[in-house]
Amino acid sequence: xxxxxxxxxxxxxxxxxxxxxxxxxxxxxxxxxxxxxxxxxxxxxxxxxxxxxxxxxxxxxxxxxxxxxxxxxxxxxxxxxxxxxxxxxxxxxxxxxxxxxxxxxxxxxxxxxxxxxxxxxxxxxxxxxxxxxxxxxxxxxxxxxxxxxxxxxxxxxxxxxxxxxxxxxxxxxxxxxxxxxxxxxxxxxxxxxxxxxxxxxxxxxxxxxxxx
Ligand SMILES: Nc1nc2c(ncn2[C@@H]2O[C@H](COP(=O)(O)OP(=O)(O)OP(=O)(O)O)[C@@H](O)[C@H]2O)c(=O)[nH]1
Ligand SMILES: [Zn+2]
Numbered sequence: 084x085x086x087x088x089x090x091x092x093x094x095x096x097x098x099x100x101x102x103x104x105x106x107x108x109x110x111x112x113x114x115x116x117x118x119x120x121x122x123x124x125x126x127x128x129x130x131x132x133x134x135x136x137x138x139x140x141x142x143x144x145x146x147x148x149x150x151x152x153x154x155x156x157x158x159x160x161x162x163x164x165x166x167x168x169x170x171x172x173x174x175x176x177x178x179x180x181x182x183x184x185x186x187x188x189x190x191x192x193x194x195x196x197x198x199x200x201x202x203x204x205x206x207x208x209x210x211x212x213x214x215x216x217x218x219x220x221x222x223x224x225x226x227x228x229x230x231x232x233x234x235x236x237x238x239x240x241x242x243x244x245x246x247x248x249x250x251x252x253x254x255x256x257x258x259x260x261x262x263x264x265x266x267x268x269x270x271x272x273x274x275x276x277x278x279x280x281x282x283x284x285x286x287x288x289x290x291x292x293x294x295x
Pocket of ligand 2: 185
């Protein structure tokens with residue numbers, strides 16, 4: 084499957100998902116206070132008195148990716164370059180939140196692309212992962228959004244994204260399966276069309292670096 088997405092499309096997609104926050108911090112804090120009461124706690128005891136404020140601040144931080152834009156994050160770091168070999172940034176730590184339970188998704192992303200006239204600043208690949216991770220997510224969408232962003236920004240020969248993550252909603256509650264992890268991928272362009280290129284990527288994300 085190949086995708087053709089322009090930077091404009093990526094920006095439109097981004098605008099659609101940006102948060103409009105129709106409630107105040109005070110209203111959010113009041114809701115946390117209600118949750119504490121529902122749990123049978125006393126929200127006025129010393130240890131909990133500032134908890135609503137802290138929870139709102141923490142949740143806003145964990146979803147701060149809604150307020151970022153690709154333009155701002157890139158800071159112009161897309162360069163014209165003749166390179167045509169695979170670029171891979173692997174083992175990018177991810178801290179996201181599942182949209183069903185608002186519990187952590189902890190994992191790693193491996194992101195590769197094969198340039199087609201343009202390269203992107205390496206740190207920006209990690210920043211793109213970070214922006215989409217800092218939202219309420221399902222792992223499949225997070226993976227796809229990272230791939231689509233790179234595809235749209237660089238129009239490369241192909242993009243490959245693999246995310247490996249453990250969902251705390253499956254570990255600490257519910258089915259309670261510590262040690263389970265989920266692997267999702269987004270393969271676009273040559274990574275989707277050519278099994279050897281895909282295999283090279285899979286081999287590179289598995290090999291042990293000699294400097295470790
Ligand atoms: N596909 C997908 N599912 C997810 C992700 N994160 C959490 N889920 C699942 O979302 C589902 C929600 O199912 P529900 O039955 O509505 O919720 P629940 O009663 O809390 O489900 P259990 O976790 O099975 O107890 C669960 O199966 C979760 O494992 C994700 O990133 N991708
Ligand atoms: Zn969940």
